[in-house]
Structure formats: C-alpha cells, structure tokens
Amino acid sequence: MTIAVRASSLDAAPPAQEGGMELLLWILIWSELAVFGALLGAFLLLSALDPPALTVLHRALDLPLAGIATATLLGSGFFAARAASGAAPRRNLVAAALGGFGFCALKLAAFGHELPALAAMDGRLPELHLLITGFHLAHVLFVALLLLAVAWRPAPRQVATVATVWHLVDLVWLLILPVIYLG
Numbered sequence: 001m002t003i004a005v006r007a008s009s010l011d012a013a014p015p016a017q018e019g020g021m022e023l024l025l026w027i028l029i030w031s032e033l034a035v036f037g038a039l040l041g042a043f044l045l046l047s048a049l050d051p052p053a054l055t056v057l058h059r060a061l062d063l064p065l066a067g068i069a070t071a072t073l074l075g076s077g078f079f080a081a082r083a084a085s086g087a088a089p090r091r092n093l094v095a096a097a098l099g100g101f102g103f104c105a106l107k108l109a110a111f112g113h114e115l116p117a118l119a120a121m122d123g124r125l126p127e128l129h130l131l132i133t134g135f136h137l138a139h140v141l142f143v144a145l146l147l148l149a150v151a152w153r154p155a156p157r158q159v160a161t162v163a164t165v166w167h168l169v170d171l172v173w174l175l176i177l178p179v180i181y182l183g
Contacts, residue, residue, distance in 0.1 A: 025161060029168050032139075036172050039132045040179045046125050047183060053125045054183070060117035060126070062110045066181050069106040070173065073140070075099050077170040080147070084163035086156070093151035093159065096166060100144030107137050129180055136172055143169050 076099020083092035118126040
C-alpha cells in the first residue's frame, strides 16, 4: 500500500509547480499559433497579391491526399482525447502516434507528387506552402514521438499535456487546410 502511494505521488507535481507547468503549456500553444498565424497571414497576403500564382499552386496540390491526411490526423486526435479521458491511455496514445506517422507518410507522398510542379513555379507562394506544410509535418512527427514516449509510462498529467499539444497540431492543420488547399 505504501509503495502504491509513493508511486502515485511521483506522478503529481507540487501544486505551485503544476500552475507553472500549465502556464508554460499555454505559452507554447499561443506562441505556436502566433507563428503559424503569421505564416498563414503571409500566405494569404501573397495569394491576394498574385491570384494567378494561387491558381497554379492549387493545380499542383494533391487535394484528395490532403483530405485523407486530414481524416487520418483527426482520427488520431480522437485517440489522444480518449487517452486524456483516462480510457486505456497507453493503447490510445500509441494509436494516436500511429495516426500521426500515417499523416507524415501521406504528406511525404503528397510532396512527392507536388514537388515537380512546385519547383517549376516562380514566386514565393510555393516556397511558403512548403515552409508551412513542412514545418507542420515536423511538428506532427515530433509530437507523435512524444506520444510514444508518454505511452511508455502514462502518468495522467503527462497524458493530458501531450494530448493538448496533439490537439494543437490538429488545430493548426485545420487552419492550414482551408487557407492553402481550399482557399
């Protein structure tokens, strides 16, 4: 009994530290939203300044693959939410991570289809597209690895934190999709 109490007490941070960690989490979230917001704002501005370039870019993008990638990423968010709710956290975090890796594979396949046409384009719009989507892809890969790390020994606080960050990755993609692919 004493061992169980000690083990569970290791998972909980002191009350003062919990507030500090939560503040850091929200600073991270808002800073990520600000960075992606600035990049998407620049994309919208360049699109407005050069509508023909946007038309050419849209023809180069693989919209069906982007749709499948979106469904894959959102499905993985479902598993992250289940883990955060306490439902089989290890299994659900692994499922969320696998969805993230699936998204990465789909985006890399899309890049393979899109790069020849994007390389032939002039201007900054295709470069900005690759910067935004590549930066997001790096986030997905990194946080998917974090999901696996937390799944190794899922403490409730860490599961909730990594699930929150995973939902940020989902949210950013839901901002990228209409601006770049559907705009």
